[in-house]
Amino acid sequence: MTELRIEVPGIPPSVNEYKKYRIVCARGHKPVATWYLTAQAKAWFRDVGVFARGRQVRAEEYSISYVVFLPNARIHDVDNFAKCILDSLAEQHGCGAIDDDKRVSECHQYRRIDRLNPRTVIVIRTAQGELL
Numbered sequence: 001m002t003e004l005r006i007e008v009p010g011i012p013p014s015v016n017e018y019k020k021y022r023i024v025c026a027r028g029h030k031p032v033a034t035w036y037l038t039a040q041a042k043a044w045f046r047d048v049g050v051f052a053r054g055r056q057v058r059a060e061e062y063s064i065s066y067v068v069f070l071p072n073a074r075i076h077d078v079d080n081f082a083k084c085i086l087d088s089l090a091e092q093h094g095c096g097a098i099d100d101d102k103r104v105s106e107c108h109q110y111r112r113i114d115r116l117n118p119r120t121v122i123v124i125r126t127a128q129g130e131l132l
Contacts, residue, residue: 004057004097004124008047011068011118012088013040014080041084048088048122049095061127062098063106064089069114069121078111085122097124 012018018041025031037045068081086101088094098104105127 059126061105063125065108067110071118
């Protein structure tokens with residue numbers, strides 16, 4: 001089993017702060033919503049790339065575990081971080097630590113409190129292929 005551990009200072013934006021949209025309306029056409037990454041998401045993608053340091057894992061399937069160490073006890077839904085974390089790892093938009101987040105077959109999510117050192121620890125493993 002291959003494993004890659006990435007520790008990123010800070011916490012990722014939640015799915016609520018990850019992408020925003022704007023309405024584009026050309027003359028004589030229906031309004032269309034276009035999605036874009038927020039400044040927070042762009043900064044997170046950059047940081048993940050820096051701390052991944054070009055390391056990669058290649059497999060048919062991946063198992064991703066992450067622990068978000070929050071600076072306070074304010075409750076965040078732990079699953080709201082998944083989209084931004086997985087996208088930041090993928091080759092298409094992120095740092096390329098994995099080739100495609102569509103190949104993630106397992107995702108283990110944890111939330112902890114660390115007032116002095118908020119951070120996110122991401123562990124990428126090649127998936128076993130069998131659960132039982």
